[in-house]
Amino acid sequence: MPLPSSLRRAAQLVLVCVALFAFMGAGDQAARFNDLGHRLMCVCGCNQILLECNHVGCKYSDTMRAELAAAIERGDNDDLTLQGFVQKYGTTVMAAPTTTGFNRVAWIMPYLALVLGIVTVSLIVRAWKMRPLVLPEGAITPIKGEELERFRSQARKDTEL
């Protein structure tokens, strides 16, 4: 059944807004520092994001923050900056897996699970809709079609819910 035109227009408007919001972006140096600093881990063993490590006297976080600020100041792009950290501190410095090599699997799997799940549920729904209902002997024959709608409408009127 096609959607009413008002609903279709509303859906289109929402889609345009989502696309606009998702693809527009702005970045200055402070924002980049904040963004990159939240994509790196402090390597002192505290298991905290670099910009959230709050240990006074931490041997790493101050130095790392200074290195990050220097890289941004130099004009290094995001990839180059992060790569520099990986080379110096190892792969565990990245707060999330990269999107290269085997690490891509980390990102793909959740979305794949979602897609597979939606497909599976849709197939289940379809199969259930097609499945004939086996009624025990002597059971009352189910009502269908217009008669069913009439009863439903009556029930709605009676309950007003």
Place this chain on the structure above:
Amino acid sequence: MSQIGSFALLLALALSAYAFLAGTFALLKPGATSERLGETARRAGIAVFWIVLLAGVVLVVAAFQNDFSIEYIRQHSNIDLPAPYKFATLWSGQEGSLLFWSLLLATYGFVLRLRHKTDTRLFAYASVIIAAVQVFFLLLLNFAAKPFALAPGPMPADGNGLNPLLQYPEMVIHPPMLYLGYVGFTVPFAFALGALIMRYPGEKWIRITRVWTMVTWGFLTCGIFLGAHWAYSVLGWGGYWGWDPVENASLMPWLTGTAFLHSVMMQEKRGMLKIWNMWLIFATFGLSIFGTFLTRSGVVNSVHAFAQSSIGDWFVVFLALIAATCAFFFFKNKSSLRSEHKLESLASRESSFLFNNLLLLVACFTVLWGTLFPVLSEWVQGTKVTVGPPFFNRVNIPVALLLLLLTALGPLLAWRKTSLESIRRNFLGPALGALASGILLVALGMRPWKDVSYFYSLMTIMLSVLVGLTVLSEFVRGGRVIARHTGQNLFSSMVQLAHRNTRRYGGYIVHFGVIVVMIGFAGSAFNQDVEKEMGYGDKVSVGAYTLVCKSYTQDDKPNYSSEWAVMDVFKNGRQIDTLYPERRFYKASQQTSTMVANRSTMKEDLYVVYEGLNQDTGRPIIKIHLNPLVMWIWVGVWLIIGGTVVALIPNAAPVRVTAPVRVQAAPVGAGD
């Protein structure tokens, strides 16, 4: 003291094993003799509770008596430890917390066995399964993680003390709540497996376990958020959730448990999803055990996992046994799980539950996947990677938004089939309200196009408004009907409405609590912070606040020494508060801990952390966070708990309204 505790645990193991074996035998060979044998098994199970309780009491008494001859007490207590924390020693370490697990399981088993007359045979099955789980934990306590093991060498004068991070009031209640949740899922699991084994007809077992499941879910919810509040108040990094493996371990059974609470309604009302529900509760219990395994095996790095030990192998074997047992009985008796109805329409309550379950399970899978990916990565490519908050936020936030959308849609859909006209009629108002809230927020200065986190924040708030309005409309529509029939005002009618169907309307209150929590989460996109070394009279500004360092000083107490600052807080030039951020140094454990000073309002938290003294200048370094809407999270949790309690209250009997009979006026002169 140690001998009493050890003997109690050994006796409890013997009795649990008896309850399991005798109970199994009685169920396999029905008859009068077996009935008596089954009764002895039940009583043995009851006795296990008293004996494990004795072991727990012995450990607590040992802590209060500073009995450092017991290694566990030496490791987790000290003479000057305040009394509440001495009590908390019971669950502060590996061995004690396993004893606590066992004690809670024995308590649940005790209550269950006392109520056996509800359905003697089903309860007997559940009792045997609980006894089997109890045997596992008592085996651990007797042979792998002994809480009463003696310390080597002469008795030390003092203990190592409790981890300072655990010396916080919430730590006295957070672990018990969490454990009540973890352990509690054993009960619905036991009933489900029992029902499967005995091919239990009908859905009565689900009605029996409904209260158990909801109580357990409530405890787990409470435990998770108490943990979040503790992290926020103690760890001093300004956040409440760090996607740490231990946090994830508690979230996973919560997600599957939430899915179960929804889908089980389909089985009750429509006789559908029987196989699904069975596996969902198996998975929930399995994830509770898996979470316990994660925190104790050293498989993953975590800031608050227990020390690495060999008990991980025990858990692997136990998990394998659980999976094999569940699979065996499922394949043996799956014919008893046939669905009684078919799905009639995609636009129905049934399909909304299916998609709700799907999203909750995808979220659970994502958390599990992210938690274990470092291990997988090391195994496959030889290098460990970090899977931290950026990963979890990026993959889970879209799923959470979809869930919010379904939370709004679900209540508007009827069982079996809903017409598009009905959806449009009920959904249009809330949708317009949500859209208006979005426009208002943009007009007030929210700029979702500047950062994806702002965009997510806006969507979260809009969808939360949508859910809130649909929930409200459900209350108002139902309340109006009652008001019309009874003449009560709308509010009283809504209260009566909730009382008539506590489960449904309690659930709506829970949904309302969830959106309040989500709005609290949305605030995190706008967090600000500033860090500064502050001398006397120094000022620092964040948001609308200005903080002035009035003084900083030190103190010494028996259990710890401390440094703190006195910070006057100004807003619009007027002093509104004084905060005392503190840092403590615990003598026994030689560790430090932060005591955050937090000025919390519904609008925002002014969260001040004393990070320590700069050794060169002798001045304190203060970090100030301005975290919007955090209090909404804690308020939302109270609503969730309130809603759960409402859902547990039995329904009131429906009010019968006598329809007025119109009496036709007699014509003038009639009857003359």
